[in-house]
Amino acid sequence: MRTTKMGEEEKGPKETEQSPDLPESSAGASSLRRAVESISSLISLSFSIKIFAAKWNTIRTKLEDLNSGLAAVQNCETDENPVLLGLVSNISGTVNECHGLARRCVDLSYSGKLLMQSDLDMLSAKLDLHARNLSEIYNAGVLTHRFAIVVSRPGNGACRDDMRFYVRDLMTRMKIGGAEMKRQALLNLYEAVVEDDRYVKVVVEQSDIVNVLISLLDSHEAEIQEWSAKVVSVISGFGSYKVVLIGAGIIAPLIRVLECGSEVGKEGAAKSLQRLTENSDNGWSISAHGGVTALLKLCSGCEGGGVRAELVGPACGALKNLVGIEEIKRFMVEEGVISTFIGLTRSKDEVLQINSIEFLQNIASGDEAVRSMVIKEGGIRALVRVLEYRSACSCKVREIALRAVENLCFCSTSCVSVLIRYGFVEQLMSFLRNGEASIQELALKVAIRMCAKSEEAKKALGGANFMTELVKFLDSRSFEVREMAAEALSNMVSIPKNRKRFVQDDRSMGLLLQRFDPKQGNSGNKKFLFSILMSLTSSNSGRRKIAHSGYLKNIEELAEAEVSDAKRLVKKLSTNRFRSMLSGIWHS
Template sequence: MHSPPPPPPSPTQAAENDAVAPLQPLLDLITNILSLLLLSSLTVRSFVGRWQILRTKLVSLQSSLSSISDSPHWSENPLLHTLLPSLLSTLQRLKALSDQCTLSSFTGGKLLMQSDLDIANTSLSNHLHDLDLLLRSGVLHQSNAIVLSQPGPGSHKQDLVLFIRDIFTRLQIGGVEFKKKALESLLQLLKDDDKSAAVVAKEGNVGYLISLLDFHHQSSIREQAVLALSIIVSANDESRKIVFEEGGLGPLLRILETGSMPLKEKAAIGVEAITTDPENAWAISAYGGVSVLIEAFRSGTALTQSHAVGAIRNIAAVEDIKAALAEEGAVPVLVQSLTSSSNLAQENAADCIATLAASGEYFRLLIIQERGLQRLMHLIQDSTSSIVTVENALLAISSLSLSDSAARILSSTTSFIIQLGEFIKRGNVLLQQVSSSLLGNLSISDGNKRAVASCMGSLIKLMECPKPVGLQEAATDAVLSLLTVRSNRKELVRDEKSVMRLMQMLDPKNEALNKKFPVMVTAAVLGGGSNGCRKRLVAAGAYQHLQKLAETEVPGAKKVLQRLAGNRLKNIFSRTWRE
């Protein structure tokens, strides 16, 4: 009993197995059949209009085949081992049809013949497209064109461009195995050379790469394509614009909605990157993307959640989308993200909450109702939080503090007030400015003001900083708030460095600083009428500086000077009476 014959290899497998098989006899056979078809297309008696269209394409095909045979290394390209047999099959089928159409009387079914001619016409168009793509790529002019080697880091840009074109040629023309290997080469290039993504976006066919996200493609191909797109779209503004203009956002959102978990993770990266550009972010609503992003957070992995929240953060800045965020339940999702195990998710969520809280009382109340304020306060005191997360959380708290209910909670939470003092002493400039602003604006109890008295020296120092805009005013307001407590006034004047800095700021020779700020602080120090505070300021030179400032009519200087002078005269008269 004979065993059944093995199944014939697929076109792609045949191309790989016969990569070195001679192609010249095959090309000669194709050329002969093509010549016969060009002649018979002039003598057909049936369906003349359709054959005129076919003849135009046959002439183009003859030109393409001539260009291929003129290329020095055409026979080394593995794609032709797939293309030429398929082309031969189409031409043989077309020759059989032409024989029927040249008969004096056509006796077959007209509808069937029309259908067969249309199918052959479509196949011929596809062959022409593939051959044209192969010719334009330039790879047929390279030796060893079976697979071009990946250019090294120091290679010429033209070598990189040629390699990219070769990848996309194999990607578009080849079968499944060619596509997989082309995608592997593309991903290896993107991984090894972080600058190559911008060149791929410009020189490769991004639109075709996007088309591989369709669900009729194998999952492995789709996964590789999504990963490649997520890298390309994250490269720079230009590559992000190209992917968006080629229609990448919609397919990425579909993957994010219905794809497997690995696909969703990569799609979320791409969606976040595209929406980084405000001009692209608005398009999310056109695809129903708000609900997709929210659901991706609810059901996704930690990585998917992080980038989904990042995309929500990006679109939250678009005014028209804010209403949709509220309707779709984005606020509970964002507040929940603050407790995520992912630092990136916490960072993005806090940033988004800050944006929404700054947009109006409606969102502030929603966030407070979801206990977002308490979670934000926990974040800024959590030692595991990243510095960016802390910054975003504090900005969100600052916006929420505009709501009366939030302001009451913040003002009465001693641990929060103490944390503000720590930020003022040891934080970066952003944390110092926001913390100063909060200390100056909240209605803090005297006990809490005494608890953060140690940050007054840092606040005085911040008053000397002209940048960023608003820092001097915020620091001044915070100092003025703390100086309403008598013990804090005494503590400030006992700090020689702070008093010296205050005098330097009052000095008229120091023209870089707005004098109203140190004048206000000096007035606050004298506000309680403490003779000890007055003496220290006079001894440090405040009287002379204020005299000059009063002469130049600096606001408030004359009044503070009168306090200093009034106290001096009062003490003189008191001493004379006792004597």
């Protein structure tokens, strides 16, 4: 593994050893170099050992950490520090001892298994002691950097061992390095896990690396805290690895960052909590550490413009995930969360708008008391404002707002009246005429719900020329859209005023009757179409237009084919003064 100066081209091994930026090697530097070389040689030898595999894997991991630590020290001004020189001497002695044990294990020349196991355990303990001592020397601040170190990341397609060695090297620098070294190591690790998710697996498979990352969340250095929060947020995005973070105790440090960290650190913590709360089992742990209060505080702060939307968006997302826990939902309601989130629907940030709308929808779902609070505090007005066609909202936001209207606003006729008063009918018309296909479908569904709930809604939709738009959808390629349009139209013509309007519209009548022409495509189920015609026969002009149309014979043929709806329609048309106009196919 090679290292370079930050911002310089990577050099080959010989050129690196003879870098003109480094002074002549002192005795201390020479002993350091020999120790590093000896440990590297020992690590290579350890791969040849076939017995006591678990113990040698542990020893090899500790050797790699120690090697990275000494390599980092090589790039510092040691000033012939006597404590460091003494530690290097002790490490060299332990490494020599380890070489001897390794050689005996390779050659199978040891005297007994129990004795060798004991020797390996003692060796492992010595390596732990050396690592702690090296860390203490580094943290004491007696070493200063010659230059910032950038560890060379293995290229694309690197083998797992190279990736693991690279990550452990970064971990060692995070453990024993000063602020700048820690920051640089975290930056490199973040870039690695973002660009290649194989590195995420390498990190989570080694609990000590996860523990180091978690400990750095409590760093007093803002940048160190920020980069560690960013790395954790990436790892938390992988479902199978969340349990590792939870098991390592990630919740409490994340919430501390959320409470006291920098804006960037809080953003990383909020993203992690949003992803971790996708599993509701983690909700209680977050609540127990004060996470719900911290998240609510962030969302409340955004209303006055004091907190960035990029931070509040994931905080809203985390709270949205937690409303499924009844006790936590009640706590949120008591803390005034409904008015807070109604205010957040006005945000210009798409993610924040989506999360706030979905939160209101989720918290009111199946709870009439909370639903009433949402409506009372202005939830309907907020949704209608989002849906304004001239607003800058994206199609996705409008789609989610329409779904929220469908789920929240049809609990009573009074809610429908509020929708109408706020101009919602005109919005539906805009979506039907100009919206994308997904929005048009939702508008049709909402229209059906409105008509089914309120006579006032039927009149309002009829007065807004809604029926003319609905007829156009009877020719849609989508069976679902045709059915929804026919159902909505059937509901609307059930009242006299709308029937009169429809019958007077010759073009709409013609398009409707064309649906009974067998030459036309999209014939399908005609249940709602027959229902519309049955309603229209309640007026003299409606019966007359149907009877004089060229499509009556098609309806008669359907009646002859024992289509019950067609038989009922023909029977109604054949009564009174229209009886003589028909062919007499009906025999009851």
